[in-house]
Amino acid sequence: AAGVIQSPRHLIKEKRETATLKCYPIPRHDTVYWYQQGPGQDPQFLISFYEKMQSDKGSIPDRFSAQQFSDYHSELNMSSLELGDSALYFCASSLGSGQYFGPGTRLTVT
Amino acid sequence: AQSVAQPEDQVNVAEGNPLTVKCTYSVSGNPYLFWYVQYPNRGLQFLLKYITGDNLVKGSYGFEAEFNKSQTSFHLKKPSALVSDSALYFCAVRDYTGGFKTIFGAGTRLFVKA
Numbered sequence: 001a002a003g004v005i006q007s008p009r010h011l012i013k014e015k016r017e018t019a020t021l022k023c024y025p026i027p028r029h030d031t032v033y034w035y036q037q038g039p040g041q042d043p044q045f046l047i048s049f050y051e052k053m054q055s056d057k058g059s060i061p062d063r064f065s066a067q068q069f070s071d072y073h074s075e076l077n078m079s080s081l082e083l084g085d086s087a088l089y090f091c092a093s094s095l096g097s098g099q100y101f102g103p104g105t106r107l108t109v110t
Numbered sequence: 111a112q113s114v115a116q117p118e119d120q121v122n123v124a125e126g127n128p129l130t131v132k133c134t135y136s137v138s139g140n141p142y143l144f145w146y147v148q149y150p151n152r153g154l155q156f157l158l159k160y161i162t163g164d165n166l167v168k169g170s171y172g173f174e175a176e177f178n179k180s181q182t183s184f185h186l187k188k189p190s191a192l193v194s195d196s197a198l199y200f201c202a203v204r205d206y207t208g209g210f211k212t213i214f215g216a217g218t219r220l221f222v223k224a
Contacts, residue, residue: 033154035154043146043154043156045154045155101214
């Protein structure tokens with residue numbers, strides 16, 4: 001069965017650069033969630049989208065933005081990157097109930 | 111390979127009764143174990159974690175979990191369920207071998223009836 005796809009799997013950026021992470025949900029799933037997990041930290045909820053509209057907002061910094069497109073894939077845009085943004089970024093998708101996680105994108109900011 | 115199993119898709123309990131949501135794990139080293147809760151249309155919320163120390167871990171909203179190394183289990187418990195506890199519960203294990211990685215179970219839906 002198809003799973004949640006995230007790309008890229010690994011990304012290295014320098015401070016003050018911009019990064020875009022992509023999430024492709026399971027087909028027909030209409031909701032996407034983004035989480036950030038720093039080294040030694042618990043996953044922190046960032047933001048979610050339902051039917052291309054923002055449905056919930058967590059601890060997402062103002063430097064980050066996200067959207068969900070007509071094909072339900074989502075992109076997390078991160079600008080003015082800081083060293084502290086180095087983390088594993090999970091995407092999850094759902095359709096009504098349950099939540100299926102992608103493998104994550106590991107972002108390293110140098 | 112590291113894995114987490116939540117053997118029950120759904121758990122039904124009556125309000126006021128004790129509840130248990132089961133979780134078993136498989137990791138190569140010492141496990142770091144977590145429980146998260148998801149309410150409808152919301153993101154995950156952290157409930158509790160086990161790193162080391164007492165096998166009984168107390169967390170948010172009156173939940174607790176018992177780490178059992180011999181049975182490789184980390185069941186979530188609450189002595190008296192509330193209707194508001196109805197949600198989706200995820201068990202997760204963090205594995206630090208070869209770079210840290212968090213593996214989530216498939217989730218168990220808890221229904222608490224009044």
